[in-house]
Amino acid sequence: MIRSILIIISMSLLFVGCGSEEVENFNTSKYVRPIKTYKVTSVKKMDVRTYPGKIGAGKKVDVSFIVPGSLIQLNVKEGDFVKKGSLLARLDDASYKHNMNTINAQLEEASLAYQRAKKLWVANAISKADYDRARSAFNVLTSQKQLSQKSLNDTYIYAPFSGYIAKRHVDNFQTVAAGSPIVSVQDIKDIEVLVNIPESMIMNASATLNYKAFAVFEITVLREYEMQLKEIGTEADPVTQTYPVKFVMPSPEQINVLPGMTVAAKLVISESYKxxxxxxxxxxxxxxxxxxxxxxxxxxxxxxxxxxxxxxxxxxxxxxxxxxxxxxxxxxxxxxxxxxxxxxxxxxxxxxxxx
CATH class of the missing domain: 2.40.420.20 (conserved putative lor/sdh protein from methanococcus maripaludis s2 fold)
Structure with missing residues (x-):
């Protein structure tokens, strides 16, 4: 019985020894360990902010007469599309034509007087002073004719560019002063996004010069439209301490965007960490x-x-x-x-x- 026990113990030790050898062989063998890996890339700090904004026309002008008068023709209404060079309005030009006719008559007389004086001066029949007076009168009336013709032409105003009539400031048959707005014309081929942005965000964007701005419209919240910076106001709002900023972008073709509509302006600043x-x-x-x-x-x-x-x-x-x-x-x-x-x-x- 003792012999049997010894045999069992010997066999057990043999198996244990074999097992240890197998473990050792496993640990020292070329075991390929599966691992998760990561490829190193440079890091950038991102600062993303969103601000409420409003749409403005990319180009807008108030068109006015540079001469006063009575408005007798106003061809457009708000919302009309006008082509560059098309007639917008005109004044009663009767007084300007009368002035033009008067100057033409005076100029004709002055021209004849100047021609006579020139001949007499050559013949030494008049003094130099008389000749100079005739020449001066002719030159003055020539200049007056040019000014009178310009004033007559200025009784008509034309569209400075193709666009829409945003506002009509007067009605027909009103007397208008020189320089007073008649209509506002705006081009919405490009649009502006007007936003008030805090000083800190403006400083960050200016320092890095590595930022992008996007417009997000409520009707297309899943799409962002890239904008370009147009200008930054230099005077902060005394209450909010924000600065007026204008961005510009092409008007989206998929949606009807008009001045005055609301928009979200998304500003993304990307700065290399180090x-x-x-x-x-x-x-x-x-x-x-x-x-x-x-x-x-x-x-x-x-x-x-x-x-x-x-x-x-x-x-x-x-x-x-x-x-x-x-x-x-x-x-x-x-x-x-x-x-x-x-x-x-x-x-x-x-x-x-x-x-």
Whole structure:
């Protein structure tokens, strides 16, 4: 019986020894560990803000006469489309024609007098002073004729560009002063977006010069239309401490956008964090007992190497790396405590730039 027990013990030890050898062989064999990976790319800080805005015409002018008079023809009403150069309105030109006729008659007499004086001056029959008076009278009336003709022409106003009549300021048969608005013409081929933006946001955008602005309309909330900065006001609102900002964009073809409509202005500022800075998943960085930070880099042969890195806090849900990595490096993001130097691995899932 004792012999049987010894045989059993010996066999047990033999099996245990074999098992240990198999474990040892497994641990030292070329086991390829599957791991999640991340491809390193540069990081940018993004600041996104949305502000309420209003639509304005990209081009708008108040058209007026530069001479006074009685309005006798106003050809347009609000909402009409007009082509560049088309007649908008005209004044009663009777008094301007009468003035023109008077000057023409005076000029004809002055011209004859000047021609006579010229002949007499050549013949030494008149004094130099008489000749100069005749010439001066002719020149003055010539200038007056030009001015009179211009005033007569100015009793008509025309569309300065193709667009829509936004507002009619007067009615027919009113007496209008020179320079008073008759109609407002606006071109909505391009539109303006008028927004009030806080000082801090304007300073950020000006400092980085790396921003984009988008218009979002309620009817097409899933679509954004890129805008270009037109101008920034220099005087802040005393209550809100915001500055008036104008953006310009082509009028969307898919929707009917008119001045006065509301719009959301989305401002996205993108700023490089620091040159050579990268953001990596928090799970890819480990610390040793001294507090040093490390990542596991993966080389072209899919082997891992422990690499010390310099960190600089968090950006969103990632750790900022300021040193120890290059753009395009691939690092492990899970199972780091199981990795050993030069260990062979294979990709389970790449988190950055998925393929």
């Amino acid at each position: 040159e050579g800075a990268f953001a990596v998943p928090e799970s890819s960085v480990i610390s040793d007992s001294s507090g040093k930070k490390f990542v596991w880099k993966i080389d072209e042969e899919m082997k891992v190497h422990k690499s010390e890195v310099v960190t600089d806090g968090m950006h969103e849900d990632k750790i900022i790396i300021l040193g120890g990595l290059l753009e395009g490096d691939e690092i492990a993001t899970a199972g780091l405590i199981h990795l050993t130097e030069n260990q062979q691995v294979k990709r389970l899932l790449k988190e950055g730039n998925k393929k």
